[in-house]
Structure formats: C-alpha cells, structure tokens
Amino acid sequence: MAWNDLQVMVVEDHGFQRRIAVRLLAELGVKQVLECADGLHAMEILRLQPVPPDVVLVDLDMPGMDGIECISHIAHEHLARSVVVVSALDPALLNTVQTMARAYGLRVLGSVEKPLTRDKLEAVLNRFDEHAGEDPDDAVEDFTAQDLADALANGEIVAWFQPQVEFANGQVIGAEALARWERPDGSVVRPDLFVPILEREGMANALTDCMLEEACRWKQHWDHGGTRIKMSVNVSAVALADPSSADRYQAIVESHDIKPEEMILEITESTVMTDAARGLGLLARLRLKGFGLSIDDFGTGYSSLAHLSQIPFTELKIDQGFVIGAHAQPRKRAVVEASLDLAHKLGLTTVAEGVESIEDWQMLAEIGCDIAQGYLIGRPVPGSELQAAIGRWRRPVH
Numbered sequence: 407m408a409w410n411d412l413q414v415m416v417v418e419d420h421g422f423q424r425r426i427a428v429r430l431l432a433e434l435g436v437k438q439v440l441e442c443a444d445g446l447h448a449m450e451i452l453r454l455q456p457v458p459p460d461v462v463l464v465d466l467d468m469p470g471m472d473g474i475e476c477i478s479h480i481a482h483e484h485l486a487r488s489v490v491v492v493s494a495l496d497p498a499l500l501n502t503v504q505t506m507a508r509a510y511g512l513r514v515l516g517s518v519e520k521p522l523t524r525d526k527l528e529a530v531l532n533r534f535d536e537h538a539g540e541d542p543d544d545a546v547e548d549f550t551a552q553d554l555a556d557a558l559a560n561g562e563i564v565a566w567f568q569p570q571v572e573f574a575n576g577q578v579i580g581a582e583a584l585a586r587w588e589r590p591d592g593s594v595v596r597p598d599l600f601v602p603i604l605e606r607e608g609m610a611n612a613l614t615d616c617m618l619e620e621a622c623r624w625k626q627h628w629d630h631g632g633t634r635i636k637m638s639v640n641v642s643a644v645a646l647a648d649p650s651s652a653d654r655y656q657a658i659v660e661s662h663d664i665k666p667e668e669m670i671l672e673i674t675e676s677t678v679m680t681d682a683a684r685g686l687g688l689l690a691r692l693r694l695k696g697f698g699l700s701i702d703d704f705g706t707g708y709s710s711l712a713h714l715s716q717i718p719f720t721e722l723k724i725d726q727g728f729v730i731g732a733h734a735q736p737r738k739r740a741v742v743e744a745s746l747d748l749a750h751k752l753g754l755t756t757v758a759e760g761v762e763s764i765e766d767w768q769m770l771a772e773i774g775c776d777i778a779q780g781y782l783i784g785r786p787v788p789g790s791e792l793q794a795a796i797g798r799w800r801r802p803v804h
C-alpha cells in the first residue's frame with residue numbers, strides 16, 4: 407500500500423516513543439507527519455491545518471490534556487478524519503471512545519498496544535482505506551436531513567449484505583443487512599454517518615421498515631434461486647418504542663412470503679437496557695410472532711444477568727471489539743468465553759462479529775462459538791454480489 411498522500415499526526419508525550427512512531431511512519435512511506443508532545447499543543451496545531459489530517463495517533467495516558475479529552479476535542483471540532491488510540495485499551499473503553507467519536511462523524515480506526523511496531527502500525531493504518539473502495543466520498547457530511555428524507559423516499563438507502571457462517575461446517579447460513587446510502591453520483595455513504603441523523607430526525611421507523619423490506623426482497627430472490635439463508639436486520643431503539651412496529655414487521659415479512667422464523671431482528675445491548683420497560687412488550691410480541699431476536703454489540707452495554715434472562719432473545723452477538731485479536735489477548739478472550747458460556751446456558755445461538763483472522767477463527771471454533779461474521783469470510787456487499795461472495799468463501803482448515 408502506498409501512503410505517500412496520507413497525512414498523519416503523532417500525539418505522544420514520551421520523546422523516545424514519539425520518535426519511534428515517526429520513524430516507523432517514514433519506513434511505511436508516510437511523508438506528511440506532524441508531531442506533538444501534548445494534547446493542548448496538538449489542538450493548536452490541528453486548528454491551524456487547512457485540511458484535517460487523515461489520521462491522528464493519540465497516546466491515551468498523557469499529562470495535561472489526556473488522550474480521551476484530546477479525541478473528544480478532535481471529534482467536536484472535526485479536527486481530523488480518523489484517530490488511532492495508542493494504548494492497551496480494554497474493548498469496553500475503546501467502545502466508549504468509538505461511540506463518542508462516531509456521534510460526531512469521526513472514525514476510530516482502532517487501538518494499538520505499546521510498544522509500537524511496524525506491523526501493528528501498518529495493520530491499523532490499513533483500516534483507513536478499508537472503506538475506501540466502498541465509500542469513495544466517506545466522511546464528507548455534506549447533506550441535510552431533508553436530503554436523507556429524499557434519499558429514503560427515492561430508494562437510495564439500500565441494504566448491503568454480509569455473510570454469516572457456521573463454525574462447525576463452514577456453511578453460509580445467514581446474512582446481516584447493513585444500510586448504505588447509494589448516492590446518484592455513485593458515492594456510497596456508510597451508516598454511521600447517516601443512521602444517527604435519521605434517528606434524530608424522526609425517521610427511525612422509516613429506515614427500519616425500509617431495511618426489512620430490502621432484506622425480504624433479496625431473501626425472496628435468493629430463496630427462489632435455491633440459496634436459503636436467514637436474514638438479520640438492525641432495529642433502531644426508536645422503532646422499538648413504537649407499539650405498532652410488531653404488526654408492521656409481520657405485514658412486511660408476510661407480503662414477501664417469508665416466515666418470521668427466518669428473520670432475525672438485532673437490537674443493541676445498550677438500547678435494550680435504556681428502553682427496557684417500553685421495549686419489552688414489543689420484543690415479547692415479536693418473539694410470539696416467531697421473529698428471532700438478537701442482542702447486538704454484546705459486552706458494550708450494561709445488562710445485568712437478571713435482565714438478560716427476562717428478555718426472549720434467541721441469539722447473542724459478541725461485539726467485534728472483543729473478537730478482533732482475541733486469540734492473542736487473554737482479556738478479550740476471557741470476555742468472549744464468559745459471553746459464550748452465558749449465552750449457551752440461556753439457550754442462545756452465539757455469533758462472533760469481527761472475525762478478521764484465521765487465528766481468531768480457530769480460537770472461536772475451539773471454544774464453541776456457533777456462527778462467524780467478519781472480513782475473513784466476506785465484507786458487506788450489494789445484494790447483487792452476495793452469491794458470488796459466498797462462492798469465493800473457503801472455510802479455514804482446523
């Protein structure tokens with residue numbers, strides 16, 4: 407990969423470690439590097455940049471302004487396009503940083519444990535381009551809520567699909583529908599940039615209905631072609647609060663000759679916990695109608711065991727923050743193992759999200775996870791490309 411054009415800033419109070427970071431960046435071919443010894447100084451320099459740098463590497467533990475405060479300023483003031491956290495951060499904390507950053511349209515590429523090495527740096531910088539082919543114009547939030555409403559009405563908000571496979575036999579048994587905004591100019595906008603706006607502007611129901619509709623339409627198409635897979639659809643918190651949602655979802659599914667049993671509705675753990683009382687009745691009704699219910703991003707919310715066992719979930723998805731690199735990180739592995747244990751005791755199917763490497767695949771297979779989803783198997787693709795993607799997939803040998 408050529409990083410000639412990448413602009414990177416290093417914010418690190420430790421002189422030696424800062425020089426190492428700068429040297430490694432130079433070795434990787436990054437020509438435009440800014441360096442700063444503390445957060446406050448970094449803010450001053452960033453505010454003077456005509457164009458925000460592509461990536462800022464931020465050390466979390468610094469005197470004066472620490473890394474979290476630094477990232478929060480960068481996010482608020484749009485001072486960079488993405489950040490990398492340099493620290494052996496636990497995934498729950500990284501998730502907090504990610505959620506905070508995402509709300510302002512800033513990407514967190516990931517975290518890197520010290521000492522920094524060339525391989526670690528290269529792996530995390532590779533993520534900068536991850537969405538590049540997919541989202542040529544990403545991170546430019548040059549649209550209004552009205553543009554989004556029009557996009558929904560014009561069918562520009564569509565579902566892309568990411569395959570899910572069984573660890574036991576490597577078979578593709580499902581796909582998650584992920585929202586993409588395909589703009590008329592050919593660019594594709596990621597959901598983190600527009601889903602929060604739709605939710606804020608009262609269009610959460612319209613989005614969820616649209617995605618369910620899309621997933622059903624494609625499922626019907628694949629069913630006819632002989633590929634029978636389950637479909638998972640993300641449901642917004644706001645949609646959960648509307649009692650009429652259960653009947654609407656049933657009507658959408660049935661209008662495509664699909665049984666609710668073949669659809670899985672994903673609800674994030676944090677959503678369920680904040681809207682628990684209101685959402686519970688609806689979840690119970692959806693379950694009664696036969697829909698599968700999945701608890702998404704498990705490990706990042708604050709569910710108590712008592713709470714979890716009360717809700718009629720059928721599936722638990724372990725957050726990718728705990729999965730990526732789990733084979734080499736005992737703390738992540740411990741969270742994954744405990745989640746699998748809990749899920750299986752409650753009779754839930756387990757899905758690991760963010761399976762990127764063969765090493766993680768092997769570890770997850772060994773400890774008894776049921777289903778894998780992640781870049782190792784395939785990235786999200788437009789519906790028209792899913793069958794080809796499934797055809798390319800080969801299960802790693804155990």
Ligand code: C2E
Binds near residue numbers: 585703
């Ligand atoms: P999510 O529901 O947790 O979806 C999984 C995200 O992880 C997707 O990002 C997917 O592309 C990404 N991913 C999958 N495998 C890997 C992997 O191996 N490594 C890494 N690093 N990432 C992986 P995407 O499509 O950008 O979606 C981001 C989030 O936007 C979703 O997170 C979900 O919370 C939200 N979202 C997407 N579609 C919808 C939707 O239709 N409705 C609602 N309410 N939210 C949606």
Ligand code: CA
Binds near residue numbers: 582640672702
């Ligand atoms: Ca999901």
Ligand code: CA
Binds near residue numbers: 702726759
């Ligand atoms: Ca997730």
